Amino acid sequence: MSHHQPAVVPSSGVSDSPSDNGSLKGKSKAENDGYPSDSVPPTAPALAAQQGQRMEAAMGDAILRFLRIRKPRRNDTYDLDAVATQPSIWDSPDIERYKELYIHPQWENWSAFDPNFRWTWREENAVRHKVDWKIMVWMCIMFAALNIDRNNIQNAVSDNMLDDLGITHADYVSSFNRWETHNIGQTISRVGFLVAELPSQLISKRIGPDMWIPIQLCIFSLISAMQFFLKGRASFLATRYLIATFQGGFIPDTILYLSYWYTGTRFWMSSQLVDIGVGFAAVGMLSMRGMLGYEGWRWLFLIEGAFTFLIGVASFFLMPQSPARTKSWWNPKGYFTEHEQKIIVNSVIRDDPQKGGMYNRQGLTVRQIWECTKDYDMWPLYALGLLFGLPKYPVNQYLTLSFRGLGFNVIESNLLSIPYIVGSCITMLAITAFSELVNNRSFVSMAEDAWLLPCFVALIALPEPIGPWAYFAISTVLLSFPYTHPIQVAWTSRNAGSVQNRTVSASLYNMWVQVSGMIGANIYQPSDSPRYFKANTGLLVICVWMCLIQYPGTFFYYRWRNNQKAKKWDAMTPEEQHHYRTTTTDKGNKRLDFRFAT
Template identity: 30%
Template structure:
């Protein structure tokens, strides 16, 4: 078999008459020796509860002469024809191979990319554990303003960046903005006073805005809905892993006091900025894409066809997700309409709100962890090392909860359990006596920050319940805007006149934590009632009406369609 010369993106879901004729002549009515796909749907309207795989061997395939040099087109057409007949034309071993290759090639790079983001946006926490504020004649309120400026610019670029991501493709746009923020991160070494500090925080937010939602959208193109939470958890676990790595780096680099003409915190910013610059440049050449021929070096033509078909079969709305030409055909008025539609989607807004309030307690405490540990009289090296315990806990519990969420196909429960985790620890911290040993206060912070971060679960929830590629892209951006607004709020919960124990701030965190628990339970009830309402309408339709509706009938689109059921 010759290697494929075309990329996955060279074809769409339709094939010419010549393709159909050859397939009919070669394969007859049944495409390969496959088993029937059971079509019973689960209560959430998701994929089949059980499936049987075809006994297929790629080595036995004889590619017709008409498709020599373009085997991907042949396999894609063959698979589509089989799926249309209710069959799965690949073996379980083939699917495992495709999934393993995707994890190794897509997810590892995605985690490295996220590492680059988080290293540059969070190393300010290690910087303030040094004499940075003293050297630059700034206060903690100045630090708050800088964090707020970063978040304002970060969230203001969410939607514009996602539109650019759709237009040019993530394989081009994501490395571009990575290189941009690495430059800004590097020039932070020139900070001497408040004005330039505020400028660099704003510029860093400007460059990094839209990256998180763009990366989540990119990753969702490669996976089915019940595989996405755990993969996204790897990305957000990278955030905790970055905390560990940056803490170790900071512990070493901050020992470089007045080496050369730079202070220790300047060395930290310079070296980490150069590291992320190298990652950004490398990503230009390494990032795989469904739209570029480079994917052929990772998968065989048949594996490439399986990769795309299995995702689109699970969620037909992803059929055009990798089509970056869609953005070019939209006028400004259409773009504005799409953004407004995603922003006011009544089925997604509750998740947006949960994303806003749900993480404020932990983010507030993470922002102020170095400052509070410094108040407890820990030295700079110890403070950076004390980050490691909560980061390790967070990695373990985040990936565990996300895996369980995928396994049991439920989102709301693990969001509730994650929020419940935080509540008693906030109570403990609030009423801990002033005279208590400092390690008790450290333990309380560690247990809160080590909680199962349910951001991956909410991101996959938004993705699963969008049911439209353009809506999915914009909804993920809007969701991330909500999260960043929450981070902006978190940066201003603990105020200097409430220090050092922040009792007023802790009461605010307790109220928000309880609200997030109630909201997650309410979202579950909302989706169940909507699914039941659609079931009742669907049951009144004849089989012919249902078939016509499935084939594109009805005026409803996206998650408003009667044949769509919300994941709960």
């Protein structure tokens, strides 16, 4: 459900930017906002006078007002009891035809779907807060569990974990093998993610994300805890692969689940906050070295793995199947009343009618997967997934090892890894506000590489030898980059255009991100140490390429595709447009009334 604002008696200049999942469907103002010109018959109940904002736009607007960059308009008056129901194709006289076209007979939310249902902003705000508390908070906790078991390896290696496992032998050879094994460990983790992404999505579609996500959590948490018993190089590499395999697909599965409740996603800030807490917790657990004769990093894996396993078990009971199916034997009253269910379901399906095209226990066929894979309009986003995050990986993955090499002890290395996480939280809020100012995805997403560019210039230009505190300062600024990955995930979901394409494209995008991580894990090599001039120069070139070529190219590609569609669509009469909607065999983002987000 989108973050709507109360209906506004509009003053001049009121923005009416379209919903994140809306499509441009016609030539009038209403159609340009994403609604067909014949959408509201004379006998239909009243609809909202003001279009709601995307969630990220609402958050960005709040940040801008808090910073006094944007001031409230004096003439705006808010009526919480005004109708909040947004116009959509479900207000068309041919509603039965649209039901056949868009809604699967086994869709789990049929009982709550009512095109004539209307609700107010006051009711929507109350339900939104309830969904946030019942659904979003727990999703944040589960995402935190993923991050704990995925990232605690960085804390563990700062406690001489690789030496304890007998990986090193002599000074030079030790240095080489340490980095080589760490590189292999990071690479094999990415391979696990890559291999599991698409199969995980297919399992999730077959048994439902409400079942598969808790299963994933429990399995990778147990494997993570079992790292307490690591004996050497082979067991280290095996556990890294297995953990990543069962974590693969977790993020796309989570996005799929949240799409049942929201028109977008917003749990990414939790990852930054959890990293801060894990950094402090690691200091305490690594200090347990010697307890019962075991090293501190073993206790770190055991305690954090047990903690995240409990989260996985609880998730079986705290993840309802869908907005209309929240009752169970342990929760006979369910999460929401019938009225609240209708608000959630109808707001989501009005925002994106194609979300009813599949039910949440319906698998995908090989043919459907192939059709989604060869969707060339998604390829520019996959290319972004491959390259945009590549420059950050080497510095991030070897941060604590680099601090140890510069003379900081275990506790100092872990504490010094916290400031950049705080900085990243701040820049994430800033990029959210910036996205509201410019209402654009291509150039907002480019901010990450634009931020990294001058930092790599500094790493290359500073004279030898670089001091430990100078490196700390540069690496902290570099890793405080504005995290734009969630923007690109939502962008991919938006441009997919259908449930099945959204499922596959989310996996394919993340698969390319994992390939990027595999490459990033092997960029820093011992022969280029300690300053890594060759590697950092290459990363600088990638930043320049992304800022000057790839992001602008993606923007102009989607604008060109929209112009192509608009030229054909605008040449049609209203009758021809209506005939197209009810008879076309075009699907998803290939429909003429679909517009790509740029």
